[in-house]
Amino acid sequence: MDLSLLGAAAAASALAEGRISSEELVAACLARVEADEERVRAWAFIDPEHALRQARFADSRRREGKALGPLHGLPVGVKDIIDTADMPTENGTVLHAGRAPSADAALVSMLRAAGAIIMGKTVTTELATYSPGKTRNPHNPEHTPGGSSSGSAAAVAARMVPLAIGTQTNGSVIRPAAYCGVVGYKPSFGLISRHWVLKQSRPLDQIGVIARSVEDAALLAEQLIGFDQNDPDTRALSRPLLRETAMREAPVPPTLAFVKTPMWKLADAQCQEAFAGLAARLGERVEEVKLPAVFKDAWKWHQTIMEADLARNYEPEYRRGRDQLSEALRGQIERGRRVRALEYNNALDRIPALNGTLNQLFERGYDAILTPATAGTAPRGLASTG
Amino acid sequence: MDLSLLGAAAAASALAEGRISSEELVAACLARVEADEERVRAWAFIDPEHALRQARFADSRRREGKALGPLHGLPVGVKDIIDTADMPTENGTVLHAGRAPSADAALVSMLRAAGAIIMGKTVTTELATYSPGKTRNPHNPEHTPGGSSSGSAAAVAARMVPLAIGTQTNGSVIRPAAYCGVVGYKPSFGLISRHWVLKQSRPLDQIGVIARSVEDAALLAEQLIGFDQNDPDTRALSRPLLRETAMREAPVPPTLAFVKTPMWKLADAQCQEAFAGLAARLGERVEEVKLPAVFKDAWKWHQTIMEADLARNYEPEYRRGRDQLSEALRGQIERGRRVRALEYNNALDRIPALNGTLNQLFERGYDAILTPATAGTAPRGLASTG
Structure with missing residues (x-):
């Protein structure tokens, strides 16, 4: 079996049960990089040998009975505005070419503490704003992958990694995930530390995760949520067991608030029809809710x-x-x-x-909001991230 | 004895030992108001009967063995930008004339919980900025009392109350206290809640206390310090026992950093000479320290x-x-x-x-900073607060 097909949770189980090694998993992902990177261009930095070394070390730790945590041996892509001590972090601008941070961002330390393999650095737009990097949409390289977490979304969609970290100040996790057909999850403000992540706007910057299933996204996110004294906006919460909630305790069926935001009219006809059709198909689980004029x-x-x-x-x-x-x-x-x-x-x-x-929406009994992440599918062209 | 002469700590002891009643203490202070208010004009609102009712109630509670706290029976003046549910709060502007808050500010609740008598509301400058209220300096009514906590400083100096609350955004506790010859103490940022206190500038607004001795100021301040979820800048500290620190644990003699701030050249010759003379008299307990250019x-x-x-x-x-x-x-x-x-x-x-x-100054071993609070003594004239 091509191990790059495994989702993160399935791979974690296979690793835990000794059915696969981290080295095999990472090698399978690297084979996808080898095969498709010229076309997709998801990586700002990747050193296959460094990734394999981390994987072999993880495997040796596991053989010693010292697996670190739920991400032990799983490769993760990290957006190139998040500092890493062992790889450059160039923030998508020539002004920071060759920048080599001396320490890991807090979330990278948490990834390593949970046993993750830092696969490499994924392409960001210029300083995480709107000007595109080199990445293309893996489903059709003439279309944008979205931004600013372009490389993270494309790498997960192209099965080069099962998991990746993105950031968003204005939809930059949700949009590329939607364009690349993967799951983007941006937890509430203040749940994941931004210490030593490029700062664009303190009240708006947030960390998110990208995966190929909700379960996988939850597995990654729950390792990152927590208070960090170096990010004054993080909160001291007991860490919610997101994955368990998603898999076991979530209300079935959930009740959804279908919200047409003030941007709804910008969505294309296909998108509007698809959402209206989805809402109709879900029937009484979905109610349309109007947002106040504010x-x-x-x-x-x-x-x-x-x-x-x-x-x-x-x-x-x-x-x-x-x-x-x-x-x-x-x-x-x-x-x-x-x-x-x-x-x-x-x-x-x-x-x-x-x-x-x-x-208030959630207090009124809705479990989630159903609303388009973008105005439609990834537009043709690479000059804009949509 | 004229009980208005008692400091707060001495009065608290006399009250605790039953040598005086709160009603006698409040009546003595009200007699000072009666005698001197026309000249000093410290009060925006004072209702003698309401103050005496609070005092009689405090006395009855004490007789029942239910004294509330360290301020039980002590009259406190509250600056008129701090909301009180039982008295108007007009913020020093005709635009808020007759304003009657429906609830106490957090610090007023804390005062009441500690047993204090809210004596009345002390005059503030216009919206706690620079335009003077009606108050005059009790040492010479042709001179300013300073601002913006004008009434609080003047009332304490005139023995109308042993204690008062002020606020400062730009020296508004320290300056009037200095001009009126009393003690002003402005704790570090984030120690006293500003919930339902007029907001001028969140990063700069701070609550302070005014008394006639350091011990009295500490007695009042330590009742007010604490975390309040309604003031996001307050911190969850274990409440320091300020008064005990001031009275017992303070280093004797303390080592002082004599700091000539960038404003030193604006101090008048008398002030500069007085401070230089004080530093010389204190001898090796004092070292002059230069602040960095920043x-x-x-x-x-x-x-x-x-x-x-x-x-x-x-x-x-x-x-x-x-x-x-x-x-x-x-x-x-x-x-x-x-x-x-x-x-x-x-x-x-x-x-x-x-x-x-x-x-860093304190980490280098200095116990306190010695520096002028004002450019000199209270200037003549009532058109400015100095």
Whole structure:
């Protein structure tokens, strides 16, 4: 069997039962990289020998009865804005070419502590904003994979890894996962530490996971959720057993709130029809719920915060090498530099009310929200991430 | 004996031992109000009968063996930007005339829980900024009492209360306390809840206490320090026993860092000479310490944050009645409206480094910093708070 076909949970079981070794699993994934990377271009950095060394070490630990945790021996792709001590982290800009962090991001330490193999660094858009990297959609290389976690989504979809880490400030986990036909899960704000991850906007930046099933996504996410004193927005929660919840305790059937956001009208006809059809097919498990009018301007407040924070956090890059930034990012930064503190703070002040409204949906008995992640399938062309 | 002469700690002992009643103590303080309020004008609201009722109730509780806490029966003045459910809170502006909050601020609840008598509401400057209220310096009514906690400092200095609560965003506890010749103590950021206290600037607003001795200030402060889920900047500390520390565990003699801040040159000759003389008299207990150059611009960053936050938090007042705001405050708000998010956030980003530098002073073995609270004694004139 081609082990690259295994999902993460299935591979974890096979590893635990000694039916496969981590080296075999990693080798199978590397064979997919070898076969398809020229076409997909998901990796900013990958060193097959380094991945295999980690896998052999994991196998030797397991033989000694010292398996580290639920991810023991599983290869994971890590977006190239997340620092790694043993691989470069170039943040998708020539301004950071050759950048070699001296320490792992907190989440990378957690991955290693859970036994994961850090397979390599996946392609990000420029500084995790909109200008595309080299990655293509594995289902059709003339189409965008989406961004900014382009490489993570494409690598998982192309079976080069069963799991990958992404980040999002404006849909950058959900969008590429949808375009590449895999599962993107972005936990609630404050659940996964961003320590030593490129900072774009403190109130908006979030870590997410990408996998090929909900169970696999939960397996990865539950290893990463926790308080970190180095990320002041993380919360001290008892770690929820996401995978168990997803697999065993979830309400069956769940009740879904079908939400047409203020962006619904931007979805193409095929997308609108598909969602309406899905909602109809699910029948009484689904109710259409209207968001209050306050959500109409949420995208503007989001943009105000994001651009002002871009201007602040990327000021060193802007000062040092604005001619090496894309025109699009330069424009965002320049708009961000003009944002007034009053607009910025008023936008921040909206966040609690918006979150409160969504919390009410769940308190009213809905288990999840059903809404399109994108306006449609991955658009043709590589000049934009959609 | 005139009980208004008693400090808070001495009065607390006398109350605990049954040598005096709260009613006698409050009556003595009210006699001082009666005698001197026309001259000092410390109170925005005071109802003698309401204060005496609280005192009689405290006395009855004590007779039943149910004294509430360390402040049982002690009268406390509360600055009129701190909400009280049983008295108006007018925030020093005609725009809030007759404002009657429906609940106590968290710190007022804590005062009541510790047994304190809420004596009345002390005069604040306009919305706790720079435009003076009606209060005069009790040592010479032609001189300012300082602001913005003008009434709290003057009432304590005039023996109308042994204790009062103030707030500061820019020296507004320390300055009036110094001008009125009493003790002002502003604990570290995040130690006292600001829930239902007028918000001027979240990163700068802080609660402080005013008393006639360090021991009395510590007695009051230690009742107020603690985590409050309604003030996200408060910290979950075990409550330090400030008074015991001040009275028993403090190093004797303490080692002091004599700091000439970048504002030292603005101090008048008398003040500079007094401090130099004090440092010389204390001899080897005092070492002059230079602050790093980064402090030179700290006042500018402070002003950027404060004015931008004024514009944000007083936007309703500005929209509704800017013609009823003082010209000075209007000017501050209008400057604040022009602050860019980039400047604001860059100023906020300076705070950790500045605090870190001060923490280093204490780690280097200094027990406290010796530095002037003001440029000199309270200036003549009532048009400015100095």
